[in-house]
Amino acid sequence: MRRYQYHFILAFIVLFALACIYLTLGYVPARASLLYGPPARTLSVSDRIEYSTRLLSHGAILTTPLDPNGMEQSFRIEPGESIYSVANRLEESYIITDAQAFYDYVVYTGLDLTIQSGDYTLSPALSTIDITRKLQDSTPTDINFVVLSGWRMEEIAASLPTSGLDISPESFLDAAQTPPQSLNFLPASASMEGFFLPDIYILPRTTTVDQLLESMARNFSQHISDDMRAGYTAQGLGCLSSGHACFPCRT
Known part of the structure; x- marks a missing residue:
């Protein structure tokens, strides 16, 4: 009778051990792979089992936002x-x-x-x-758009394709024919030629052509005095961004 009980207990232990091995080597990794994708190939067998077990222990933490109404x-x-x-x-x-x-x-x-x-x-x-x-994409949300001293509209437009902005040279040149509101002291016939200060403009990648021109116009406006504004309006003059040398606005 005792021998029978001993064999029974031994068989139970063996079956229990086999079940644990199955769960560890089979079910746990398979379940983790189903929920979270395949493990990295660089992981050893023991690491795969360990991290599969860890992932399953986290429950819904990985798939549930901390705050559904949270701000960026x-x-x-x-x-x-x-x-x-x-x-x-x-x-x-x-x-x-x-x-x-x-x-x-x-x-x-x-x-x-x-x-x-x-x-x-x-x-x-x-x-x-x-x-x-x-976090797999480190593309910056902002870009540095550089305007060098003495650049004319055509040169600024030519730099756009490699700037990180989705603005074509053609759309820039077309929009620059009408100064933004920030340059409302200019004659109606004036374009933005000569009103681009050399500078580094920090802009979102989503900046539109109108937003780009407005940013440049504001930058120019912030660097001139009220007397200079009055002079442009009275004389119909434009101001070159290089050295602030003046010339008649084109008609």
Whole structure:
């Protein structure tokens, strides 16, 4: 009888062990792969099991936004910054719910190796997984548009295709024939030729041609006195951006 009980207990232990092995080596990784995609190829078998288990333990944290009504905010990743630091700062900035869940996900997927330094616009209305995907693209939200001293409209227009702005040279030249409201002291017949100050203009990538010209016009207006404005209006003169030398506005 005792021998029978011993064999029964031994068989139970073996079956239990086999079930645990199945769950560990089979079900857990398969379930994690189904929910979060395949693991990184660089992970060892033991790491795959470990991180698969971790992901499943996080439940819905990875797929649920911290704040569905949250506002966008700027977030910068410094060159050489560790994933631990990025994860912790995301949580401290109230962008994600849990730094450990973020870390486990990016290591499991291998995305920790492709997150780039740069400036991002992130929102707690996005899930942790969606935020991780956004961190794969470090394209800046703003660009520096440079106007060099002495450049005429044609030269500014020629620089647009490589500027990062979605503005064609043709649309720029056409729109520049009508000065923005910021230059309302100019004669009606004047174009913007000569009213582009050499400067570095920090602009969103989504800037339109009208917004670009308005930004340039405001910059010019901020650098001239009221007496100069009155002089342009009275004499119908334009002012070259290089050296502020004056010439009659074209008709």
